[in-house]
Amino acid sequence: MKHKFMYDKILYQISAELKDGTNVVNSDEGQVEFISDAVTESAFILNLNGKKVKAYGVRDGDKTFLNIFGRHIIIDDVSREDGQDFSGDRGDSASSAVAPMPGSVLKVLVNVGDEVKFDQPLVIIEAMKMENQVRAPRDAIVKKVAVEEGMQVGSGDDLILFEI
Amino acid sequence: MKTKIHKILIANRGEIAVRIIRACREMGIISVAVYSEVDKTAMHVREADEAYHIGEAQASESYLRHDVIIDTAKKSCCDAIHPGYGFMAENAEFATTCRKEGFIFIGPSSDSITLLGDKIASRKMMSAAGVPVIPGVDDADLSDKQLFEAAERIGYPVMIKAAGGGGGKGMRAVQSADKFMDSIQAARREAQSAFGNPTVFLEKFLVKPRHIEFQIFSDQHCNHVHLFERECSIQRRHQKIIEECPSPAMNEDLRKNMGDTAVQVAKAANYENAGTVEFLLDENDKYFFLEVNTRIQVEHPITEEITGTDLVIEQIRVASGERLSWKQDDITTRGHAVECRIYAEDATVGFLPSTGKIHRFYNPTGLGIRIDSGIETGDEVSMYYDPILAKIVAYGKDRDSAIQRMRQALTDTVVLGVTTNIDFMKDVLDRKEFIDGKLHINFIEEYMPDWKPAELSNDQLNVVLGLATIAKDTSKQTYSESDTRGQPEPWQVVGAWEIGYGQ
Numbered sequence: 273m274k275h276k277f278m279y280d281k282i283l284y285q286i287s288a289e290l291k292d293g294t295n296v297v298n299s300d301e302g303q304v305e306f307i308s309d310a311v312t313e314s315a316f317i318l319n320l321n322g323k324k325v326k327a328y329g330v331r332d333g334d335k336t337f338l339n340i341f342g343r344h345i346i347i348d349d350v351s352r353e354d355g356q357d358f359s360g361d362r363g364d365s366a367s368s369a370v371a372p373m374p375g376s377v378l379k380v381l382v383n384v385g386d387e388v389k390f391d392q393p394l395v396i397i398e399a400m401k402m403e404n405q406v407r408a409p410r411d412a413i414v415k416k417v418a419v420e421e422g423m424q425v426g427s428g429d430d431l432i433l434f435e436i
Numbered sequence: 437m438k439t440k441i442h443k444i445l446i447a448n449r450g451e452i453a454v455r456i457i458r459a460c461r462e463m464g465i466i467s468v469a470v471y472s473e474v475d476k477t478a479m480h481v482r483e484a485d486e487a488y489h490i491g492e493a494q495a496s497e498s499y500l501r502h503d504v505i506i507d508t509a510k511k512s513c514c515d516a517i518h519p520g521y522g523f524m525a526e527n528a529e530f531a532t533t534c535r536k537e538g539f540i541f542i543g544p545s546s547d548s549i550t551l552l553g554d555k556i557a558s559r560k561m562m563s564a565a566g567v568p569v570i571p572g573v574d575d576a577d578l579s580d581k582q583l584f585e586a587a588e589r590i591g592y593p594v595m596i597k598a599a600g601g602g603g604g605k606g607m608r609a610v611q612s613a614d615k616f617m618d619s620i621q622a623a624r625r626e627a628q629s630a631f632g633n634p635t636v637f638l639e640k641f642l643v644k645p646r647h648i649e650f651q652i653f654s655d656q657h658c659n660h661v662h663l664f665e666r667e668c669s670i671q672r673r674h675q676k677i678i679e680e681c682p683s684p685a686m687n688e689d690l691r692k693n694m695g696d697t698a699v700q701v702a703k704a705a706n707y708e709n710a711g712t713v714e715f716l717l718d719e720n721d722k723y724f725f726l727e728v729n730t731r732i733q734v735e736h737p738i739t740e741e742i743t744g745t746d747l748v749i750e751q752i753r754v755a756s757g758e759r760l761s762w763k764q765d766d767i768t769t770r771g772h773a774v775e776c777r778i779y780a781e782d783a784t785v786g787f788l789p790s791t792g793k794i795h796r797f798y799n800p801t802g803l804g805i806r807i808d809s810g811i812e813t814g815d816e817v818s819m820y821y822d823p824i825l826a827k828i829v830a831y832g833k834d835r836d837s838a839i840q841r842m843r844q845a846l847t848d849t850v851v852l853g854v855t856t857n858i859d860f861m862k863d864v865l866d867r868k869e870f871i872d873g874k875l876h877i878n879f880i881e882e883y884m885p886d887w888k889p890a891e892l893s894n895d896q897l898n899v900v901l902g903l904a905t906i907a908k909d910t911s912k913q914t915y916s917e918s919d920t921r922g923q924p925e926p927w928q929v930v931g932a933w934e935i936g937y938g939q
Contacts, residue, residue: 277901286898288905297902301894306902313908314796314852320899329907330795330852336904337795337852341896343859343889344851347904373788374819378625396622399819400789402605402673403626427791 278348366409368418368430375399377423382432386414395419395431406431441465441516441540441756445509446484448520449499451810451826452732453480456518459748468512470505472498474818479810486512493820499523502530506537516540516755522822525731526553526601542755544654544708544730552705552728556599556637562725565704567697570716570724572639580620586638587616593641596623600631602714602727604674609641644876645716646685647671648723650698651739652711653750655760660702662695662713663743664769666735669875670864672787677857678864679735680774681742684835684873685717694723699764701728710736710751716877734777734827737808741773741831772838773831776846776861780823783860783887789823790855792816795910797825800848804831804841817854825856835873839865859889 277284286299294305307319308327318325318340327340338345375397382394393405412434419431443466446453453469457480460467469484474493481487488508491498498504500523509517517534519525519542528549534541543549552558556574563569573586576599587594587610596619598606606627608619624634651663667683668676682691698713705728712733714726736747750761781787794815799807809826817823828845832838846862864870869883876882892900 273905275901275905277904279897279900284897284901286901286905288902295902295906297898297905299898299901301897304895304898304902306899308903308906310906313910316903316906318899318903320895325899327903328796328798328850328852329903331904331907331909332793332795332853333909336907338900338903338907339850339852340900340903341892342847342862344856345900346855347901349904372785374791378629398629400821400823402789403622404786404788 274351275349276351278350279345283350365436366412367434367436369394369406369409369432369434371397371425371427371429371431372404372406373397373399374424374426375404377419377421377425377431378403380417380419380421382414382417384414384417388412388414397425408432410434441752443468443512443514444516444518444542444752445470445505445512445514445539446480446518446520447499447505448518448523448525449475449478449480449810449821450824451808452520452522452734454483454810455808456520456748457483459746459752462746463749463752465752468509468514470499470508472820474816474820477815479812479815488512493818495523495820499821502533506533506539509534509539510537514539516542516752518542518751519731521729521731521734522603526729528553540755542709542751544711545706548705548707549730552711552730553601554599555597555602555727556635558705558728559637559725561704562701565700567701567704567725568723570639570642570726572637574637576635576637578637580617583620583636583638584613584616588613590638590640595639595641596620596636597639598623598627598631598633599635599637600627600633602729603630604671605630606636607674642716642718642724644878644882645718645724646683646875647676647714647726647877648683648685648694648717649712649714649729649733650695651733651736651747652698652702652707652713652728653747653754653760654702654707654709654711655754656708656757657759659760659763660699660707661760661762661764661767662698662702663739663745663747663767665691665694666733666738667875668735669877670870670879671877672783672880674877676735677777677779678774678861679738680772680835680838681738682769682772684875685721690721690723697723697725701725709754710747734824735775737806737827737829738773738775741806741829742769742771743767744770771831771833772835773829774835774838774842775827775829776842777827777857778825778849778851778861779857780817780825780854781857782855783857784889787857789819790817791819791823792854794825794851795853796850797852798848798850799826800828800845802841802845802848804838805829805845806831825851839871860884860887863887863889 309317314330316327329338334349336347378398379396388408392408395406415435416433445468457467467484469487470490490504524530528546531541532546596608608623610619628634647668654660666681668679670678712729715723717723806829830842
């Protein structure tokens, strides 16, 4: 079965199948095979070329939370959003500045029509009593201010929209 | 006057509330938890003997509501209130109200809290008492313009600090004059929102100092002791994440001098109960008084580990009028302890808090390992409160063995569902500067400014991606599977129920 995953902002397309009890994973990075024994729903023992590897993993919607190779890893399943341009909301072509976390809007520093420079602070969000600046992802002109001071915002919400 | 305490209301949440509940249980004292809307099933609510709803999720509508908390204490027939740390722990008005309403407030007198909570007044008083303070400007009512002029006199870099409290809130280092005005406004806003007081003051910014603090303890009979130092130089956003004791920077003379100064501070402030005297120590072993935290400290467990004490039980004893359990000479240390604070935050994006459901939490365990936790599998981490999840404390016969145990403990700690700083802290422990004990408060900014986890090999990456196709979606389960604790805990199978209401 084919999957599209995002890990550390990079898109990976893989195919994974179970052949005679062995998981076979193919991607641009090559092929690996491993045997997985589920200890519980979220704990696994993998056999990787004869080497035992302990792993933990649970899935919540599109996100998979893993602990393996001595570290925590979060994988985003983007298979559903087939064909979408993932860089659409970042960098040079960003159409908006979004909230990096849930919090309340403490201050809006720009107005509609303002020309903003890359990295210029646009909005100050307060979360857990700390102030966090949301900065411009590129040089742009402010098309719309989607929030006002005192408003609660969620992670990923549009704060400031830019002229394209 | 001795008053036996029978029932304590804990005006807090999270790991510290759980810690206090455990101390109550050991002493045969009934514990009463309070909770906001989103904490209905939180760990401190589960652990306490009784629990009462006190309001909405926002702390200002629940954990900061003096009136509701006092009413709850009356209704539940408590005789004492423990504030923990944060929230109302250093609120003199709350301490006064508690006492006026006939409750024992487990902490210092309101006068001490007021004096030491005012960072400007305490700085002045300590300076007058001969305690060394950082050069700076500490007039309370200076305008932004006057402060700007003062900064020019002191010379950049300068540090802006809130008069109303610590913990990194309202604190800004300013490198040059052009950044000064923006910084001071941000600091005032943060100070206003955190402490309800926009007053700030200036200090000379020390280059690469260590944060060394002394645990102090005083009873109502004018006995004052210290329980040696903790080094808390590993900080991000001016907040500690890794602490240890003894400090690798200490020698016996310095320890004696700083310990004497800490006791001198306790005497000067007519202190009572547990407190912490914070110092900065510069590269020439010169130390400066920073502030006194008038509460139990997050990192108190490491002191307990090396001194063989229980500071929370001592707090309760002393608050009930008993004499300190120890004289200065009775207090000795053995071995070394390190604490790592597990925060729900993302070290790759400026330590931004992360929220979500803890789908799995596996504790480390083993010789010399202690966990003070406020969460278990199934709990939610909300945006409303400090994102500390748990503290891991490792004890060893010396610094190397304590660090080695901590490294293993962090490796054994698994938190699935939110991003945490666990992997980041492991990399801190592995840095040569840390191993060599060359710590200072800008350690993380200097050595690990753009931290990223080490890259996975191609094979590892494929295994990870393959595993992502196998992992099951268990998020919709109403109670967690049995693998974390043997069998489902009662609250997980019971579901929503009313706790401790009425009576």
